[in-house]
Amino acid sequence: GEEHYNCISALHKSMRGSDENASLYWLARMLEGGEDPLYVARRLVRFASEDIGLADPLALTQAVAAYQGCHFIGMPECEVILAQCVVYFARAPKSIEVYRAYSNVKECLRMHTGPLPPVPLHLRNASTRLMKNLGYGKGYKYNPMYKEPVEQDYLPEELKGTDFFKERKT
DSSP states (O other): OHHHHHHHHHHHHHHHTTOHHHHHHHHHHHHHTTOOHHHHHHHHHHHIIIIIGGGSTHHHHHHHHHHHHHHHHOTTTTHHHHHHHHHHHHHSOOOOHHHHHHHHHHHHHHHOOSSOOOOOGGGSOOOSHHHHHTTTTTTOOOGGGOSSOOOOOOSOGGGTTOOTTTOOOO
């Protein structure tokens, strides 16, 4: 029932708050109450990117490994795998930078009126002679061929200068 959602919420908020003791408590309460360990593991995969993100890129690897470990061995043996992951997450630095930036991109797409801007010609793949003749790929600079970063636009003209990492939703 509702307690299922209350407990997962408490687990998430405890990990966000870096409280490893409370995180373990809510995890144990869920598992000892019969919660599916794969449900918890799936939520940890999401948490790794949503709440920890680039502050510790290995968090996602940790979460996926925990999910796979739970899938392989099941309960009760997998409880310690989940416990390790939960404590790792509670102790990890947190960052919502990617989560916020992606939300800003989605908002940009939702607020756009009319047809979406076309992909710039230099970014299009010229897989046929006709496409090449139409200018697909013309002027594209293949970064690995240069010693220094190249100046090149990757967004459509209408979005030039947009920084989704700095844009703030109101």
